[in-house]
Amino acid sequence: MATGFFWDERCFWHAGGNYAFTMPIGGLVQPLAAGGLPESPETKRRLKNLMDVTGLTAELAAQSAPEATREMLERVHPDSYLDEFKRVSDAGGGELGHHTPFAQGGFEIAAQSAGLAVGAVDAVASGQLENAYSLSRPPGHHCLPDTPAGFCLLANIAIALEAARAKGLVNKVAVLDWDVHHGNGTEGIYYDRADTLTISLHQECNYPTTTGAITDRGRGAGEGFNINLPMHAGSGHTAYLHALDRVVIPALEAFQPDMIVVACGFDASVLDPLAQMMATAETFGAMTQKMKEAARRLCDGKLVLVHEGGYSEAYVPFCGHATIAALAGSATDAPDPWAESLALRQPSADFDNFLRQSIDRMAAQLDL
Template sequence: MTTGFFWDERCFWHSGGNYALTLPVGELVQPLASGGLPESPETKRRLKNLMDVTGLSKDLDLQSADPASKEELLRVHPRAFLDEFKDMSDQGGGDLGLRTPFGQGGFELAALSAGLATAAVRAVLSGEVDNAYALSRPPGHHCLPDWPNGFCLLANIAIAIEAAFAENRCRKVAVIDWDVHHGNGTEAIFYDRDDVLTISLHQEYNYPLDTGDKQDRGTGDGLGHNINIPLPPGCGHVAYLDAMNRIVLPALDTYQPDLIVVACGYDAGIFDPLARMLATADTFRQMTRQVKQAAEKLCGGKLVLVHEGGYSEAYVPFCGHATIEELSGSDKHAPDPMAATVAKRQPNARFDAFIAEQITEMAAYFATSPEKG
């Protein structure tokens, strides 16, 4: 098995712009900054460093990619938005939406991030690699066509999917978003279509505060092709695997996609500062195993994971390493140094049973056909 790993040093250079005192140092080295966003480069850089130290990187097909082209971006984003983003980027940066600051060159870095996701999807669908991981930064799942938000400047996954459709590489795609925040951007882009099934597992009403309800199931041709699984704060390993088994995997079986894409955020991790969930490195390993087995069963193993959120510099590297170990089948292991601690902090049996009842109710709800109107 060959797993492609798509990354680029320059993606670590995306800065918070006006959220940080960014010092100009030219275009050949990472900018210097004082302070900045929770969405820092260090979670991703430390993941890549850990992979290098354990030798996992050597078991992967490491590649970079070209930035997404203007044609590829225009399939998702209006020209006026892209022109405004580019102009502001050229003039030193700014903020186009809610919590989306960027520095000079931010447009090019966002296009590169989208390009990594697009190249990963293209490589899997062409058979160049069996599956792939895109270490995309800045992330993308909150970005709407004309309004970025939540650290997301371009809709990376949607751009990659539209490129695959335009190149006639596939006809149906399923997107599973296990980032702790609702994947509102991906949902909005495909909400009235049946060629993309969007599924989001998220902490209920974390971010955004007004999206992610289970009743939001799509409109028009997309009715029934959007599934939101809002989980209450405090859910951990058992709840996530139960939701995958009881809701996500059956939905995939019904939909029969040609490709599965995971919006792979690690902010459901127990130490994340922007969430209140209790997932562990092993949670992400086992969810990856579940979706990998589903891909092997349904679409010849065609599976792409695209990096989204995750803000614990100490824990994201181990969650990511466990995920990529499982994706690639590598024997290069990075033991979770917090395993004993996180095991003690999992929900008790009574809470797990309470959540299991809610998941049972949601599974029954999604098994029914949604009503129009």
């Protein structure tokens, strides 16, 4: 079976509206691109363009998917939130709080972004595809049912999972979030539930600064089904792979999911402007390979990656290409033009040993 690649041109058209004009403009202050937001379409568009140029896109089952329906959205978000989002979107755009702006038509584009995730999860869960990547934009892992945040307007992964559950396609699902920022939205949605294991690897106290503690394990029926691994700034290739081997894979083996979904942000890369981690394109390819092998052992290979953050326009395409090539088992390569220089910037042996020991201590605290 093929690897699916879900994308839609309309997702590149998401914008922050007039957000830049809330900042001082004039005099010596040059207006900012993308409405003043670091979350721009270029990281995603350049990834798709790179895949086209190398020929990787032609190896995939590339397709769009319908917008997520109102019924799908209502399984996660209350009517009051959806109604206000739609009203502001139709009126020309704005924001619903937490500095998460959108332009006119933002509601429909966000529904399209969620719809791509729905399509990917549905196709893999039903056996139409072996695995899939959803190039969703705007992202979703910070969005709570009634609160947008961190560029996220709808909870894409949760919407997709609940749509699949409504069709009886999945029951137990594990969500691994390796975006550099804590996946507080996904955590919050499933914090009381035992049918979804949520695991977040994130830079400690980056964003949000008040969530993501290792002691936050779930509540009620969800106790023990939420895992946070707050990693030290400067964590690089070997630390990330060690975190997967020491924490993520044992947790997946204990949970035995029907499907694994990855909230796939590329902002843990060494070149990202919003974080201080040291992952490379090779890191993301290697992590994807580990998740692919785990999915084959645990859930018949059912693995979906949904795009989240990543803000280096030059480097995200190479991280994404390495990830999707690994997902598809493709030999089509986009050599990392910075590989040699970035290898010199990886943590020293002593610091790397400290990082791995820190992960080991957290694994013991999590009883893994």
